[in-house]
């Protein structure tokens with residue numbers, strides 16, 4: 001979703017903002033813009049397209065001097081992606097400019113009032129309404145910019161992260177957030193503003209994360225004042241030291257972030273269990289679980305809320321929790337859950353899974369669950385994210401920054417973490433024997449090595465990708481623990497190669513999808529040794545009988561599927577419950593290489609955003 005970058009200090013703002021916007025490209029966007037104050041004039045340049053297009057345009061259109069400015073990448077919500085709707089937006093007087101991430105839901109009624117008062121609008125955006133509302137308050141009430149922003153925001157319904165600048169007050173930027181993230185990098189006599197810390201990581205490791213309903217007035221002379229938007233009370237800035245480093249957010253020799261992140265999975269999985277799983281001692285420790293163990297073991301049920309790939313990880317977790325810990329689990333799309341008046345009680349534990357920790361629907365589902373008294377536990381990757389802060393307790397996945405829009409290492413680390421939780425609960429509840437429990441720990445410890453081995457099939461997978469890259473449809477089948485992996489494999493292919501793909505539980509095939517099978521339909525079947533192997537082999541026979549093309553994901557040394565399939569991709573043997581951590585790998589690589597061969601924008605697929613901060 002939209003990205004925000006701003007700078008106020010002693011350096012040239014332009015390169016900081018442009019490079020910062022490039023770092024935020026992964027969030028997904030369709031236009032970009034910048035406002036710079038060169039000491040005398042406030043200049044805006046914006047364009048549909050990429051940050052590189054903006055860079056070219058700025059160099060032709062405006063002076064790039066100045067040590068204060070704001071920049072934006074826009075992911076269209078109100079109004080098509082074009083130059084006019086791109087941010088920043090001026091107010092009618094031309095004195096104020098704004099960049100905005102989020103949606104102003106009551107913009108139509110606010111616009112009507114402003115039109116009555118003589119305001120005109122160039123764009124179709126809700127953002128232009130907001131900047132004129134701020135201007136209207138400022139002139140009507142004769143107040144400073146900060147106050148005008150505050151009063152205006154109290155009239156707004158919706159979500160926002162904004163940065164506002166007034167050319168008559170060129171030593172300050174006003175920012176505010178509700179529902180969309182905003183971080184402030186604190187340097188020596190300088191401040192950086194951004195949707196996340198990546199744009200300012202090379203300048204400072206000190207960051208303040210604005211909380212919801214907070215605003216800040218940031219001055220060039222090193223002052224930052226944070227206030228509550230509702231009641232104007234002052235908030236002490238909490239400066240935290242960032243643990244991320246620059247290497248983590250660069251491609252490190254890989255062609256794409258997605259490929260880098262696929263290959264990072266052995267270390268990401270290890271980082272997720274390191275320090276939490278003591279194999280020799282037979283201990284799993286996680287503060288968020290240990291401190292709330294009673295809540296988990298006395299829960300009537302666990303409700304998992306998530307979206308997209310995180311929802312698929314939730315489905316895998318359902319199998320693990322029920323199978324090992326014998327706790328009933330329901331897995332819900334957060335977007336449905338939040339609106340369907342679900343039955344939630346204070347005996348429920350809700351687990352919210354989110355890589356970004358900013359997904360608007362998941363956040364809303366959490367808030368709803370809390371109002372019903374449920375205990376809410378977060379499984380997030382981004383430290384300090386909104387979901388991590390909104391939940392009662394939680395645990396981070398430690399996957400490191402995931403920049404490619406298609407989620408890869410987030411998925412496998414979420415499964416790793418949820419497996420640890422399930423094993424811990426199974427042990428505490430006495431649902432698993434000591435030897436079985438220890439065996440699971442040993443096997444989980446071996447997974448990074450096995451993922452490493454699975455990654456070695458890349459060249460073979462490339463050959464298969466070349467063979468099927470022109471197919472218009474794919475079917476993905478799996479059973480048990482690997483049914484969610486089939487869904488995830490299909491999602492990966494859809495989102496980066498734009499090929500239609502469906503995931504199904506293998507046995508459901510004959511209840512409909514089998515009608516689709518002919519010689520043009522590649523069917524990816526997960527047929528690993530443990531778990532319904534014979535039944536899946538029968539499904540493969542059924543596909544074969546209808547001339548479908550079979551790509552089998554099989555256990556090393558498999559012979560049966562090899563005889564039937566057009567191609568097989570082997571993964572090392574493992575426990576059934578851990579097999580999704582391995583079977584996912586070839587599916588990620590298959591979709592990656594198909595997308596590369598089709599010359600698609602792998603890291604920034606069309607229409608998609610990395611963190612979906614609007615509903």
Ligand code: F6R
Nearest residue numbers: 308309310354355356359406407
């Ligand atoms: C798919 C993908 C999305 C996200 C979904 C939830 O590759 O990345 O489906 O999984 O938008 O995002 P988070 O996990 O950040 O809540």
